[in-house]
Structure formats: C-alpha cells, structure tokens
Amino acid sequence: MMNYDLVVVGGGPAGMAAALKAKECGVESIIILERAETLGGILEQCIHSGFGLTYFKEELSGPEYAARFIDMVEKTDIAVKTDTMVLDIDDNNLVTAVNKKDGLLKIQAKAIVLAMGCRERPRGALEIAGSRCSGIMTAGTAQKYVNLDGYMPGKKVVILGSGDIGLIMARRMTLEGAEVKVVCELMPFSGGLNRNIVQCLNDYNIPLRLSTTVVECHGKDRLEGVTSAQVDEHLQPIESTKEYIECDTLMLSVGLIPENELTKNVGIAIDRITNGAVVDEMRQTDHKGVFAAGNVLHVHDLVDYVTMESQLAGQGAAEYILNGEKETVYVNSTTGNGVRYLVPQRVNIKNGNDVKLYFRVGKIFKNAKVVLECDGKVISSKKKVKLAPGEMENVVIPADVLAGMNENSTIVVRVEE
Amino acid sequence: MKRELTCVACPLGCSITVEYEGTEVISVTGNNCKRGDAYARTEIVNPTRNIASTVKVVGGVHPVVPVKTSAPIPKTMIFDCMKEINAACVNAPVAIGQVIIPNVLNTGVDIVATNID
C-alpha cells in the first residue's frame, strides 16, 4: 500500500489545477491518477480556440491550455500515473486503482479531490426510434475521431443538440469537407454559447432549427437518413412537421452528465439537478476529506472557471490536510425564481472570505436582475442584459455578510424580471 | 446603416450594434471591452476568423497534430487556407507553437502547431 497526503482522481484541467494549488499551499505528497494515456483530459481533443481568455487573458486552443498546466505539474514533484483507472474509494479514503504496470494499487489518502469530468448523454437516453445502424455517435466521440485519430466519422451530417460541442463539431466537420445539413435543438433556445452559433453555424450557413428533434433513424447497415420533427410546448413531436433528411451521420450533443459513479459508491450526497456532489464553498463533499471540482461537480461552460473552482478545492484539501477539520456552521444556498441550481449548495459562514456562488438559469431572460438575498435582505442586485441557460453566472456573498449570519440564516439567489 | 452583431471575441458573446456608412464605422455600442469594438469594426470592413484544424504527421504518436492560424485570416480565405493545411505534412517531433506553414496564402499569418507529437 502507498500513502499520499492528497490523491487527485483525474488529470484534466480540474485535477491539475487542484493538485498544483494544493502543492502551492504546502501539501507534500500528491498523486494524480489519470485514466487516459496523457494528462490534459478532454482538452486534448478540443483543438479549437477560445480557452483561457479569463484565466490567461489570451485565447488558446484546448491542447495549449492543457499544456500550460502539464508543464507546471512536470516542474513540481507531484506524482502522476496515467493509463490508471480508479476503481473504488472506501469510507476511510483508501483508493483502489489499476494499471498495466503496477497492477492493482492501494493508496491511502488523507484527502481526495474528485476530478473525473463528465460524459455525454448517449442515444439510448433519448427516445429516437428506428435502426441501430452505424453512424450514430456523440459529438465528442466524433471529435476524437477527427482531431486525434485523423479519420472522418461522416460526410453528410445532422447534429442533434446545440450544446457547444455540437456547434464546434458542425464547424470542424465543415472545414474537413463534410456537409453539415442542419443542427436540431429540442429546446426553443440553444444550449451553446452565442458566439459559437455565430462563428460555427452562421459563418458556414448551417441552419439551426430550434424546437426540433430527431425522432427516427433510417438505414440498415450505415445511417441513410433521419426523420426530424418540430415539437410542441410539451416537447412532444408534431406529426405533421415530420421531415426526412438524408445523411450518413447523426451526431448527438444532447447534454453532459458528471461522471459520479465513484462518488456515489462512497455514499456522497448528490445534487439532483447538477448530478454532482453536494459541496461547501471549498468544494468539500459531505464525506470528510473528499473534495470535488470541475465538470464532475457541475458542467461548466468555460474551462477557465473549472480551473478557478479546482484551485478552491485544492486549497480546501490542503487546509484539511495541514490543519485538520475547521470549525463549521453551514447555511444552505437556495435557488429562487429562474435559478436552476447553485454551487456550492452550502456555505460555511465561518469561512472568513468572500464566497462566490455559481449558477445557471432555466430559460433565457432579457434585461433582468440577479438578486442575492441573505436573511431576507437584498445584498446585491445586478442588472443583466441577457441570462441564458448555456452560460454559467455567479454572484458573490461578501465576507462581512457571511460573518453576520448564524445557523438559521438563509441565502437565496433569484432572477427578477 | 445599422447592424446587430454577436461578438465572437470572447465567450461572453456581447450583442453589439454598429452604425456605419459604406466601410466607415460611425459608432459601436453594446460591447463591454476594446476587443469588442475592434471586432465590430473589422466585421463591417473585412471580417476575419481564426481557424483550427490538423496536419498530417509522419513518425509521431498520433497520425495528425492540431494546428491553428497564428492570427485571424479573412473569412473569405478560410477554405483556401484549409486546402493548404490539408496538403501540408510535418515530421515528428512537433513542438507547440512550431510554424508548420509560414505566411499562409501571403496573409502574413502562420499555421502553427498547438500540441506536441
């Protein structure tokens, strides 16, 4: 058995940022366990630009953003095991992992940061009838084939779902010579960033059909076409709007799900909306010494925010390792009108610092206000020209407000139209 | 003339209104930063974009290495630029930032690698 102060599960942007921050805070022995062959996580296949504007103040591609952290990790004595899969975490933070070289690994950790990222929602989770032929894949799988393996996964493409990966892949496939026929989106709004609609779809005259879904796949061996249909206000397909679209590939970009199988096995409480752990402001779960950060906690829109959140988790884990448990008085954060979820779900009012609450709205709001209310008093009210479900927002609880709270206090974030 | 644009300079995606006559920009409003102002002005006169793709690698770990334009190129040249990228080939090892195609199509912009291989 090995002993490490901190075990970081996942070597993507979240895991690397958490490990580096913990190191900076003085944690001596840290190990990152990564299931892929290299550090970097999903960024390795995200070759488009748009990463790092907030954190590095420059526009980087995914691999470039990852490389900066990989370089930093390599300059420290943080241990890294790639091609290593974590199988289990037990009640006492004993981590079981496996790889080809070491076989089964047992690592006793003082603290753990969960940074496993997320996965894409597959076809089975949707109700698309028809054939189970080849040519139906998630946008992320297609992205790997094109960007890393160098093969075309399709020539005539329909994309279902206008999440950012779907939009990005519409442009990537077009640049590589495929014909992207249409992007269909079930909801009346896109789940992706506005700028991606402009530069990935509009620039290439790819139509975006809102309130439209794919109801059936056709083709015996390879996909030959799909039937699309508009949906009513209950998201049910409207029979009269059915339309056959010839294509050899259907790419799905219909949502991301945090990968929390390990988390659930430990018995950590999961938020029904985020599908991630319930955490406090340092991203500590309800299991002592286990922290979570990045897309495993809630799906982020920008990697920059993943980095910043993970640094908090790294710092939290470091404090836990170096100083032991802190005095805690928790107050839950509550979602008000228009707010789908809040992270962190609970705040230690003894924290002593400002606490940033991240959230997403449930629909598009124009010229609305984001209101933070503590103990029934409006603490801040910030005007927003636009709030969209595709974009993560945040609001800060000032340290002095927290200091004046007690265990019966309330924290509410809501949108005022 | 008035045009509504969605800024692509950063993920905020600000809605910008540009007033212009011919190729002369009179006013830019709605942007939250200087980059937005610059984006709006170029978008009216000569829209430009960054592109990302891959180039064939010989002797590397992966069959292709990701590349990008070192600066935006005119939007009208995107597909010509893709032809150049598709025709290129590089020998491993490749370093991040390595110039794969200098001064592509005389734009003054380089095609550079964005990962190692």
Add this chain to the structure above:
Amino acid sequence: MCYDVAIIGAGVVGALTARALSKYKLKIALLEAQNDVAMGATKANSAIVHAGFDALPGTLKAKFNVLGCEMMPKVCKDLSVPYKNNGSLVVAFSEEEMETVQKLYDRGIANGVPQMSILNKDELKALEPNLADNVCGALRAESAGIVCPYELTIAATENAVTNGAECIRNCKVEAIDFADGVFTLKTTAGDIQAKYVIDAAGVHSDDIARMIGDESVNIVVRRGEYFILDRAVGNMVSHTIFQCPTKMGKGILVSPTVDGNLLIGPTAEEIDDKDDVSTTLAGLHDVKVFSTKSCPAVSTRNAITSFSGNRAHPVTDDFILGPSKVNPQFIHASGIESPGLSSAPALGEYLAKVVVDAIGGVEEKEDFDGTRKEVFRFRHATDEERSAAIAKNPAYGRIICRCETVTEGEIIDAIRAPAGARDVDGVKRRTRAGMGRCQGGFCGSKVVEILARELGCPINEITKFGNGSNILFDKTK
C-alpha cells in the same frame, strides 16, 4: 470436402445443436449469414428461461420448454455463462385474470412444471413490494430463470468449434441443390456440401425450406420492442414479472437481467420485412405505458438503450421439428419462437439425436469436452484474482470500458476466441464493453483501435456489425 451436417443459422438453437453434434465423430459446419453468431432473434428477446406453463399440453413447445428449463442451469454452468434461477410471477389485476392464473397453473401441472404456487395479494406484495397496489395475486413458478441468450450462443459456438465443428460466418445460403444423397448449398461464402442439413434459420427458415421445395413451413415475423434500464433500478423486482397472456403473446414483462439491468418489453407486432429490427415510436411508447401497469415506478428516464427483435412465429403455432417430408436428410428446426430460448438446450440434444440416428453407427469422440474454460471477467474478480491476472497478462490492468469495467485483456480474449469477435457489437456482446450507461461514448473508439490491431486492418475497415456498417470513412489528411 463434404460435411456430414450443415446447420443453417447460428442462433441459440443452431449453436447448441452444433455443440451437441460435436460429441460425435462427425464433420459439422455451422453456417451464419451475418458477421457474427446470435444476430437474429437470439440477440433480441426477453432472455427468460420459462418454467413451461404457457404452452398447451401435448405441444412440442410444452415438451421442450419443460425439458430445456431443467437442463439450462447445467448447460450454463458447463459453458461458463451467467444464469440465474430468479423465478417468475404471472400477475393478475382482476378476479377474471385470477382465473387465467388458475388455468395456467393447471396447464403447468399437465406439462409437468415443478414448484408452482398461486399467491394471494399479500403474499405477492411481500415477495415483490414494488408491484402495483391493484394486483390481486399471481402464479409463481420457482423453476423459471434468466440467462443471457447471446452469451449462451457465443459460448456454445465456441465450445462446438473447440470440439471440432466449423463456424463459417458471412455465409448466407442462397440456393440448395441435392444430388447423389448430398446437398450443395450455394452460399455467399462459396459452395458447401453436406449430407444432412438442419434448418435453424429463424425468421428465414421457411425461405430455406422452400429451397428444397418444402412449402410446409410458414413463418410470420413478429417484432418485439424493449428498453434496457440502468443498473441503478435493476433491483426493482427480483422475479420476472409477466402480465396475463393474450393471444399475441405473454404481454409486457418487467425483469431483471443476469447483468443487473432491468428489461421491459416486448410489444408484439406482425411485420413484413423479416430483417427490419427498427424500433418505432409507437412501440416504445406502448412498452413505456404498459410496463408501469405492473410496476408503477418503472421509468424510461433510466433507459440506457432500446432495441427490437423479430420472432419467427409459425402459423401452426408450434415448433416445427424433424425430417422434411420432401427430403428426410433435411431437418426442420423452424418456428422457434418463445419458449425457444428456454427449449434450446433440449432442442439441441434432440436435433443432434435425429441426425445421429439417421446416419446410424456414429461413434462418440473420446476427447469431447463439453465445458468452456471460464472467461476472466475483471468486474467479477476479487482483488487477488485481479492481481494474479494482471501479473500474467498486463492487458488485464488496462480498463477500456469505464462503465462496465472491461479490460483490454478481456477484449483481446474475445477477439482471439474460437469464432471470436470481428466487429464492435461482437466485442460488446462478448465483454459488455460499450453496454453501460455511456453506450460506448468513451470506449467505442478504443475498441475500434484494438479490433483493427488484432485483425490487422486499418481502423476504417472496422464495422459495427459487419456488412456496410463501417464506423469511419477516409483519413482526414
């Protein structure tokens, strides 16, 4: 070369027949039209080992079901295939349906079904608390079980091949000639000669019979649609829950699977295109609605996939077994719809005996081994077993499928096995890689890579299930 026996169709019946025949000193060919075994009705059914109370007394269905159900545990054990004796319940929702339950009980007694009882509401709810509150009672059959039909078929094929049978895939029979006591099968894999032919071609068995001029077999194709739900809800019921049968079949069932998922379905719809296994919006909707009748908490929100399978329904409503009236060297194994899977072990032995008796004087092999070596399954292994396996072969230390914890070593084993996997779905059926909640999102491309490496071809030649089901087009550069 002339085979003694050619079995057309490597479904569960064909494969178990090949295995039963491989005990004897015979040259056996198991012919499969598709790129893999178990690609027809075998791949997509309810995966149930029925107790045997459904079929009318005196029918072949009744006889072979009861026999097969009894044989199944040992066959599965010998072939190292998961089987679970979970028992079944036919649930009644009215007093009228309780009469049906009584009828089924009586029929079961007549068929020789052991361990049956009729439960009242309280007994039933105590056994299965997640059933609907308006249940009245049920028929319990403790001998019923669940099995993985394609794993059984893959294992039986492997075992038959290990014992000397040949499995020829991508071998679609297009015409049959008969001269001098020998059949010549014109197939997509060339001409194949055999003295005896067993027609186990499922939905196409009537087409095959017509090739020798036998018009007596008539198959109607019934499509059944299903959902597979996530393991998270796999323990909602422990028994296989049937509703009272109608003339179209046994209704929508809710059942655990041997892999811990929950299976709901099937619909029953007669269709014309025998090979059309598409799901339909209407069918899936029906499964969704009718499954909640038994189990209100079942929700397709937990669905990880849906599928449909085509059952070969004989117009005579009973299995068609034995020598053809046109040519006694042509043996029917047709119309094997439910309880076909349950009957399969008994059908295999029976069909083998028909051929062996007809040939006469056939000797048994001295070295026949009816057991298949246990397949290493990382997810079921203990820490010690895992360490030992990795020490022997490091590929068992590399997890490819995260959701089902499948290692590279297991995937390589599946490809290198006798009649091993040649496509992505074949790897999936043999190892479960890609069968979990992400449905191959992460591991799909890695499986393609491993297949290409093992089969020695570029990755764009790898298919999902043979034919033109390629996953990738050309290189981008």
